[in-house]
Amino acid sequence: MGRLRDARGEEALALAAELIGILGELAEDKTLTEALRGGASAGEAVALLLRNHGGAVLRLLALDDGITPEEEGGLLSPASVPGRLLALLKDPGFAALFGSAAAENGGNGSSAA
Numbered sequence: 691m692g693r694l695r696d697a698r699g700e701e702a703l704a705l706a707a708e709l710i711g712i713l714g715e716l717a718e719d720k721t722l723t724e725a726l727r728g729g730a731s732a733g734e735a736v737a738l739l740l741r742n743h744g745g746a747v748l749r750l751l752a753l754d755d756g757i758t759p760e761e762e763g764g765l766l767s768p769a770s771v772p773g774r775l776l777a778l779l780k781d782p783g784f785a786a787l788f789g790s791a792a793a794e795n796g797g798n799g800s801s802a803a
C-alpha cells in the first residue's frame with residue numbers, strides 16, 4: 691500500500707476518509723461479505739471485486755498511487771490488476787478497515803487475507 695501506508699498528518703486523514711468511503715461501499719455487497727465470511731480465498735475475493743466493483747477497485751488503486759482514477763485506468767493492464775488488488779487484500783491495515791466496514795454493514799469482519 692504505497693501512498694496509503696506512507697501518508698502522514700492531514701494527508702493521512704483525507705486518504706483514510708476516502709478509503710473508508712470506498713470500503714463501506716464494498717462492504718454493502720452481501721455477496722462479497724458472505725463469500726469472505728464463508729472462507730473465500732483471496733483470489734476468489736479479487737475475482738468478485740473485479741466483476742462487481744470495477745469502479746471501486748480503480749478508485750482504490752488510484753488512491754494508493756496518488757493519481758486520479760482516470761490516470762490509473764490508463765496505466766492498468768489485465769496482468770497487473772489482480773496482483774495489485776491481492777496485495778491490498780493481504781495488507782493487514784486494509785483488511786482491518788474492510789473488516790470494520792463489513793461489521794458495520796452486517797458482516798462479521800472476516801477478510802480473505
